[in-house]
Amino acid sequence: xxxxxIMNSPAYAEAAAEEMINSRSFWVDARMRFFKNKMAVVSLxxxxxxxxxxxxxxxxxxxxxEEIDWSLLGKIKEQGGPNWENGHYFGVDELxxxxxxxxxxxxxxxxLVGFLAGILAVCIGSTMGAIAGYYGGRTDQIIMGAFNITxxxxxxxxxxxxxxxxxxxxxxxxxxxxxxxxxxxxLIVRGQVQTLKNKEFIDAARMLGMSDAKIIFKxxxxxxxxxxxxxxxxxxxxxxxxxxxxxxxxxxxxxxxxSWGALISEGAKTMTFGTLWQLGYPAAFFVIAQVSxxxxxDGLRDALDPKER
Amino acid sequence: MLNYSLRRMMAVIPTLFIxxxxxxxxxxxAPGGPFTSERPLPPAVxxxxxxxxxxxxxxxxxxxxxxxxxxxxxxxxxxxxxKDRTVNDLIAQGFPVTLTYxxxxxxxxxVLGIPLGVVAALRHNSFWDYVMTGLAIFSQIFxxxxxxxxxxxxxxxxxxxxxxxxxxxGQWPYVIMxxxxxxxxxxxxVARLTRGSLLETLSAPYIRxxxxxxxxxxxxxxxxxxxxxxxxxxxxxxxxxxYMITGSVFIDVFFSTGGIGQNFIDAAYTRDYSVILxxxxxxxxxxFALTLMVDLVYAWIDPKxxxxxx
Numbered sequence: 001x002x003x004x005x006i007m008n009s010p011a012y013a014e015a016a017a018e019e020m021i022n023s024r025s026f027w028v029d030a031r032m033r034f035f036k037n038k039m040a041v042v043s044l045x046x047x048x049x050x051x052x053x054x055x056x057x058x059x060x061x062x063x064x065x066e067e068i069d070w071s072l073l074g075k076i077k078e079q080g081g082p083n084w085e086n087g088h089y090f091g092v093d094e095l096x097x098x099x100x101x102x103x104x105x106x107x108x109x110x111x112l113v114g115f116l117a118g119i120l121a122v123c124i125g126s127t128m129g130a131i132a133g134y135y136g137g138r139t140d141q142i143i144m145g146a147f148n149i150t151x152x153x154x155x156x157x158x159x160x161x162x163x164x165x166x167x168x169x170x171x172x173x174x175x176x177x178x179x180x181x182x183x184x185x186x187l188i189v190r191g192q193v194q195t196l197k198n199k200e201f202i203d204a205a206r207m208l209g210m211s212d213a214k215i216i217f218k219x220x221x222x223x224x225x226x227x228x229x230x231x232x233x234x235x236x237x238x239x240x241x242x243x244x245x246x247x248x249x250x251x252x253x254x255x256x257x258x259s260w261g262a263l264i265s266e267g268a269k270t271m272t273f274g275t276l277w278q279l280g281y282p283a284a285f286f287v288i289a290q291v292s293x294x295x296x297x298d299g300l301r302d303a304l305d306p307k308e309r
Numbered sequence: 310m311l312n313y314s315l316r317r318m319m320a321v322i323p324t325l326f327i328x329x330x331x332x333x334x335x336x337x338x339a340p341g342g343p344f345t346s347e348r349p350l351p352p353a354v355x356x357x358x359x360x361x362x363x364x365x366x367x368x369x370x371x372x373x374x375x376x377x378x379x380x381x382x383x384x385x386x387x388x389x390x391x392k393d394r395t396v397n398d399l400i401a402q403g404f405p406v407t408l409t410y411x412x413x414x415x416x417x418x419x420v421l422g423i424p425l426g427v428v429a430a431l432r433h434n435s436f437w438d439y440v441m442t443g444l445a446i447f448s449q450i451f452x453x454x455x456x457x458x459x460x461x462x463x464x465x466x467x468x469x470x471x472x473x474x475x476x477x478x479g480q481w482p483y484v485i486m487x488x489x490x491x492x493x494x495x496x497x498x499v500a501r502l503t504r505g506s507l508l509e510t511l512s513a514p515y516i517r518x519x520x521x522x523x524x525x526x527x528x529x530x531x532x533x534x535x536x537x538x539x540x541x542x543x544x545x546x547x548x549x550x551x552y553m554i555t556g557s558v559f560i561d562v563f564f565s566t567g568g569i570g571q572n573f574i575d576a577a578y579t580r581d582y583s584v585i586l587x588x589x590x591x592x593x594x595x596x597f598a599l600t601l602m603v604d605l606v607y608a609w610i611d612p613k614x615x616x617x618x619x
Contacts, residue, residue: 149324156555157573157592161585164577165335241452248454249562251577261454268458268563272466272473279462283455290450 030226033303040299043292050289054107062087063098065105066256072096082277091277093263094270102258103281109170109259111289114240117177121184121239122232129186130216133193143186150183155242160251168254173246177239185231192224226304233297237290244286260286314605321597325590332589333372336582362389362583375586385587390579396587399572404591406476407557407568410484414492414553422496423542426503427535433508445501448494453556457490457563474564487560495549502545507538536610543607550599554592 034040063069069088072080073096080092090099132143162176196202197220205215244261246252248268253259260282267279350358359365363374378384385396429441451459464486465473477483510516511534519529561570569588576584 149327153328154551154555154592154596156558157589160558160573160577161332161335161589164580164585245452245454245559249559249574251574264455264458268461271458271462276462279458283458286455287450294446294449 026226030303034299037299037302039295040302043295043299046288046292047296050107050285050292051111054104054111057104057107058101060089061098061101061104063101065097065101065258067098067101068096069098070096077273077275080275090281091275093266093278094275097256099263099278099281102263103285106258106260106263106282107285107289109253109257110240110243110261110286113170113174113177113243113259114236117174117181117243118184118236118239119232120174120178121181122228122235124178124182125184125186126189126228126231128182129189130193130220132186133190134197134212134216134220136194140190147183147186150180153180155180156246156249159242159246160249163246163251168252170253170257173243173252177242181235181239184235185228188227188231189224192227193220196220196223230297230301230304233293233300237293237297240286240289240293260289313608317601317604321601325593325597328593329376329586329590330372332586333375334368336586337368337371362387379590385590386583388576388581388584390576390581390584396584399584400569400587400591403561403567403569403572406479406566407561407570409479410487410491410560410566410568411553411557413484413488415550417488417492418496418499418549419546422499423503423539425496426500427507427530429500429504430507430511431530438504441497441500441504445497448497452494453490454559454563456493457486457560460486460490474566476566476568483566487564487566490564491553491556491560495552498549499542499545502542503538506541507534510534510538540607540611543603543610547600547603550603551596554595554599 069086069092072086072088072092080088080096082089082091088098088100090103093099093102128143128147132140158180159176162179163172166172166176193216202215202219205219210218240260243252243259244264247259247261248265250262250265253262255262263282264279264286267275267282271279356365363371366374375386378386383397385400388394388396388399391399425437425441425444429435429438432438448456461473464471471482471486473486475483516529516534519533520526524533557568558570558573560566561568562574565571569591572584573588573592575581576588
C-alpha cells in the first residue's frame, strides 16, 4: 500500500522519467544530439537531395551525357549557355554536349567512387588496426611498418603511376584508392583496441572460452563503432577530393564518362572564352557536396565523440 | 641525436628500395608500352628499339642496371618518348621551378598561418577569430583545384593584375599565384592548429604562475606560451610538405609553370616508363627527406623527445 502511494507521487514520476532519460542507449542519445545540430541536419538534407539528383536526375535530362548537340557547334559562346527552351538547363560543354546530363553523370561517378572507396578503405584500415592492437607483438610490428611505409608514399604520385599502367576504368580507380588509403583509421582503432582489450569484460569473455574473432566482433567492435563512423565521415569527402583532383589532372575517369573533377577541369580550360557556366555548375555541385559532408562530419563528431560532450 | 638521425635515414633505404621495385615491376608487367602504336612497328625495327633501351634483357637484369645507374652515376636513363632527352634533363629543367614556388608557398604557409592563429587565440571569439574559422572551413571546401581557377578568374581575367600562368624565368608576378594556390589550405590548417594549441597552453597553470608573478603579457606570450604551442605545428609540417609535393603536380599542370609535375602527367599519358619511374622516385625521395627533416627539427626542439633519444 505504501509503495503504491510512493509510486503515484509526482516526485517518483519525475525520478522515473529522469531514470529513463539517463538510460537511453548510446546510439539513441547520439542520434538526438545529431538532429539537434541544425547545420548537420541541413547538410544531411542537402546530401540526400544530391544523391537523389545523381540517381534520378537523368530522368529530366533531354539529352544523354554523350550526345552532341550539333545545332550549337561553333556558337557555344553565344548560344550554349543555360537555356530552358532547348533543354540544356545548364548549357552545353565545349563539345556541345548537354552539361546538365554531364553533371548528373559526374555526380554519380564522384559520389559512387567517394562513398565506396571511403567506406571500403576505412573497413580495411580498422580491421588491420584491430588486428594490430589486439594481437600486438610481431603482428603489430609488421602492420605498423607497412603503415609507416604507406604514409610516406605521396598519394597522387602512386595514383598516377597506377592509372598510367592499368588503364583508367572506374573499378581500377576505386581499387587503387582503397590500396593507397588502406591505413584510414588504422591508428585510432589500434589505440582504442589496445585500451579495450585489457578491460575486465574482455577478460570475462575470454574466460568463458570465446574465440578471438568473436571477442573482436561482439565485444570490442560495438564499443568503438563510433570511431569508425567518425573516420568514415572524414574519409569520404577526402576520397571525393582525390578522385576529382586526379580526374582534373586528366589521368582519372575516362571520356566520355565524367566526374566533378573532370568537369571542373574542362570548365577551367574554357573560362578564358567566357563560357563560365562550364566551370560554375560542376564547381558548385562539388562545393555543395564538400560543405555538406564537412558539416555532417562535424555533427557526427559532436554527437559521438565522448570528449566533445 | 646523431644515432637517431642515422637510424631514421637507414630506415628510408629499404622503403625506397621496395618502392622502386614495385614501381619497376608494375610498369614492366602492365599491358602496352611506349612503343605500342596503332600501326605496329616492323619486327626488325622493334628489336632495334628494344635493344637500344635495353628492354630485351631479362627483367632482373634491367632492374639491376637501373638501380646501378642511379646509385653510381645518378643517371635515370633516357626518356622513351622524347628522343635525345634524358630523364636527368627533364629533372634539371623542371625541378628548380617547382622548388622555387614550393619554397615561397611554404614561407607563405608559416609566415601567415602562425600569426593568424596567434591573433585568433589572443582575441578569442573576436572578429579575427571568426575570420580564421571561416578561412579554415573555406579552405576545406575549396581545394587547390577549385581555388586556382577561381583565382585566375578574379586576378587575371577580371582584374588583370597577375599573369594566369607561365613562368617567365621566375619573375615574382608569375610566382605569386602558384605559391598562394598551393599553400592556402595548409595555411588555414596551420592557423587553426596554432590557435587550438595556443589556447590550450594559455590555460595551463604555469602561464597563470607567470602572470601572477607580474610578467608583462608580452613576455608571457613570447617566452612562455608560444614555444610549446608551436610543437604540434612543427610535427604537422611533415604531412604538409608531403601534401604540397603532390599538390605541386596539379599546380604545374594548371599554371603551365614548366615544373616537373607537367612532365610527370605527360609521361603518364605517353606511358614513358623511365620518366614516370624517375620522377616518382624523385618525389618519394623529396617526401622522405622533408619528413625526416621535420622529425629531426621536432626532436631537436622538444625536450621530451630529445631526452628520450639519448
